[in-house]
Amino acid sequence: WWSTSGASQIGTLNPFIQIEAQTICWESGVETEVCSEGGMDVSNIENGDYIKVKGVDFGSGATSFDARVASANSGGNIEIRLDSPTGKVVGTCAVSGTGGWQNWVTKSCAVSGATGIHDLYFKFTGGSGFLFNVNWWKFTQGISSPTLTATSKPTPTPSSGNILDINHDGAINMADVILLARVFNTVKGNAGFVDAYDLNRDGIINMSDLVMIAAKFNTVV
Numbered sequence: 001w002w003s004t005s006g007a008s009q010i011g012t013l014n015p016f017i018q019i020e021a022q023t024i025c026w027e028s029g030v031e032t033e034v035c036s037e038g039g040m041d042v043s044n045i046e047n048g049d050y051i052k053v054k055g056v057d058f059g060s061g062a063t064s065f066d067a068r069v070a071s072a073n074s075g076g077n078i079e080i081r082l083d084s085p086t087g088k089v090v091g092t093c094a095v096s097g098t099g100g101w102q103n104w105v106t107k108s109c110a111v112s113g114a115t116g117i118h119d120l121y122f123k124f125t126g127g128s129g130f131l132f133n134v135n136w137w138k139f140t141q142g143i144s145s146p147t148l149t150a151t152s153k154p155t156p157t158p159s160s161g162n163i164l165d166i167n168h169d170g171a172i173n174m175a176d177v178i179l180l181a182r183v184f185n186t187v188k189g190n191a192g193f194v195d196a197y198d199l200n201r202d203g204i205i206n207m208s209d210l211v212m213i214a215a216k217f218n219t220v221v
Contacts, residue, residue: 011055012055012056012057012117013053013054013055013056013057014057015056015057015058015062015120015138015139016062016138016139016140016141017138018136018137018138019053019136019137019138020039020040020135020136021041021042021051021067021068021134021135021136021137022039022040022041022042023053024042024051024052024053025052025053025054025119026051026052026054027049027050027051027052028048028049028050028085029044029045029046029048029049029050030042030043030044030045030049030051030124031043031044033133035102035133035135036102036104037068037102037104037135039135041070041133041134041135042133042134042135043101043130043133044130045076045124045130045131045132045133045134046124046128046129046130046131047076047124047125047126047127047128047131048123048124048125049123049124050085050121050122050123050124051121051122052085052119052120052121053119053120053121053122054119054120055117055119056117056118056119056120057116057117058114058115058116058117058118058139058141059115059116059141060115060141060142061114061115061141061142062090062111062114062115062139062140062141062142063110063111063112063140063141063142064091064108064109064110064111064139064140065080065091065093065108065109065110065111065137065138065139065140066106066107066108066137066138066139066140067093067095067106067107067108067134067136067137067138068104068105068106068134068135068136068137069095069098069104069105069106069107069132069133069134069135070098070100070101070102070103070104070105070132070133070135071095071096071097071098071101071131071132071133072097072098072099072100072101072103072130073097073127073129073130073131073132074096074097074126074127075094075095075096075097075098075126075131075132076095076124076125076126076127076131076132077092077093077094077095077124077125077126078092078093078095078122078123078124078134079092079122079123079124079125080092080093080109080111080114080120080121080122081120081121081122081123082113082114082118082119082120082121083118083119083121084119084121085121085123087121088113090111090112090113090114091109091110091111091112091114092109093107093108093109094107094109095107095131095132098132101133102133104135111139111140114139122134122137162221163196163199164176164199164212164213164216164219164221165221166179166180166196166197167179170220170221171218171219171220171221172213172216172217172218172219172221173217173218176213177210177213179197180197180205180209180210180213183197183205184205184206184210185204185205185206186204186205187203187204188203188204193205197209199212199213200212
């Protein structure tokens with residue numbers, strides 16, 4: 001008994017690391033052979049052949065694709081499709097002749113629209129005869145830049161609800177006068193200036209602010 005869907009997948013495949021081309025869930029028309037760079041490569045690729053790789057997780061998206069290829073003929077194309085041999089094309093990698101079936105070069109192409117988890121299909125197109133061999137492939141993940149949003153610094157609000165109670169102890173008294181005295185005559189924008197101590201909001205901490213405290217001195221709030 002056999003099935004084109006294969007066994008249940010244990011986990012998704014990470015396409016952003018180098019993957020051997022013979023990592024195949026299902027194929028049509030291709031063969032494998034010993035590779036001069038080590039391991040095996042996919043060979044005997046003809047027009048219309050394809051490879052299926054199951055459960056590939058592109059995450060937030062891929063932006064480019066690399067393939068290690070070789071061809072003694074004029075080459076062809078690798079169509080990168082999602083979910084079926086006739087599915088959405090997210091990239092096409094052109095492969096030219098390299099002068100031999102084991103003369104390896106890396107070809108690259110842009111990728112757009114590959115996000116999330118999909119079955120990945122490499123569909124091979126070109127002229128007659130064998131097109132090229134493939135040793136490995138790899139996608140490059142897009143890097144998103146965070147959006148920075150400027151926020152204004154809020155003016156401190158006294159917990160007691162009365163701006164004259166500078167230390168928020170529930171009373172307007174000498175403790176508040178002492179705090180104000182420490183930044184007396186400072187101007188907004190200068191070191192030491194404290195917005196919360198500028199009681200009349202005129203941009204300077206001076207006698208006007210002290211007079212406001214004096215008017216409510218020893219008041220419980």
